[in-house]
Amino acid sequence: MTLTIGTGPFGDQSTGTFNFEVTAPRNHPLYLEDSPRRVRVVFAGETVADSRSVKLLHEKNHLPVYYFPEEDVRRDLLEETDHTTHCPFKGDASYWSVKVGDRVAENAVWGYPEPLDSAPPLKGLVAFYWKAMDAWFEEEEEVFVHPRDPYHRVDVLESSRRVKVSVSGEVLAETDRPKVLFETGLPPRYYIPPEDVRREALRPSEKETRCPYKGVASYYSVEAGGELLEDIVWYYPEPIPAVAGIVDHLCFFNEKVDLEVDGERQKKPRTQWS
Template structure:
């Protein structure tokens, strides 16, 4: 996501270049080799397995893995009449995938004749991530979407003075946050539980998965006479890059009044990723 989403160089909130970007910032395509072995499964069967992967970055979209056709078990694919047309890539054809007793309708696609000026997508097949059962990079299962090689996480201990207010009521205050800096996203301030008024937190059944940080649990906050749903999250068992925030609590910058070192922080216009 870091190249084409958020504050990435080709994202909607990216920085400035000292030259004209001839491909409009509104839609950039970047197709590159990936050194990772990638496998995808449906119904317990391997549908594709490649050590020659390609990764497509496209403005406003998450990265997409493309398999060389020779590394796909095409006998498990059934061509359908479904097609779509992308003004930047061309006409896509689709296949339904049948494997292990399961069927994923129109789950695979390809651009047999990509438009002039588009990346060389011909001879490659992609799969909808959420229509398949399991994905692996090397031997580690990956959730949600491919890990972007340009995406970075830095979780840094800090002595900044952080105050979080909800509906006019102070909910958390600390001078020992761990600040998580993640490519393309605003800084996130993870706070020790001892510095949060946990009596104001209401456990939620919500959860989310991040391919970089792990599975998050949520709480709502009852403050100022109102309950704000799913305002706080934590990673009880974070992935290795986010180990320092394990068990700490974080509030959506976008939905609270956040003060850092005495300065009120502007709320981002829309709710970003966790």
């Protein structure tokens, strides 16, 4: 999913090879880089951080984290706390709570006043727990779940492959005009036009998930083979512009259905991320 997770070059499932020794870096790599994006953090209607000089930290087995220069953070909205933590790779972290009116996000901000010599240059930078804040923006576009990793790619391609989706021998969808979504670290996802899906088998679901690279997904359950299969179909009513081609197309979890592509039965992948 990133440089340091899963199949990424420094992830624990990496299958690629280098022409130099990487044993030590793969143990626990840390990589801090400049981001060209303006990033804003909002809490209780106030912009708590607004930076055009934000840094992005990549760390093994962690999602990327934005670190803000202290001068780009509303220090008047922060209250230092006694809470501390220790990271063997970065050092001792100090914490601050965010307080706006009657709302408080306790220990939502951290920084490393004296990072370890072996750590990246984190001094003078602070980070926010993503879920503790109300909204995040990259430029003027709201971003969900975590920062968008610049090394994570999503492509939506029109295809003429013949795709058939079945459960217990019952065909749920069949098309020769899918949109195939290729996403770093995930199996190909086949998005099927709604006209090519057996709509009578779909049951409304209240489930909703968010993806930083695609937007907000809605779900359907499926009644097939005499049973109800919950939340195995998703779609994006308003995907972000980068993947606009999948709007309202339906996608079945490869992991939970029988999927054939050009007559060939597909192996069920281990991951269940949409």
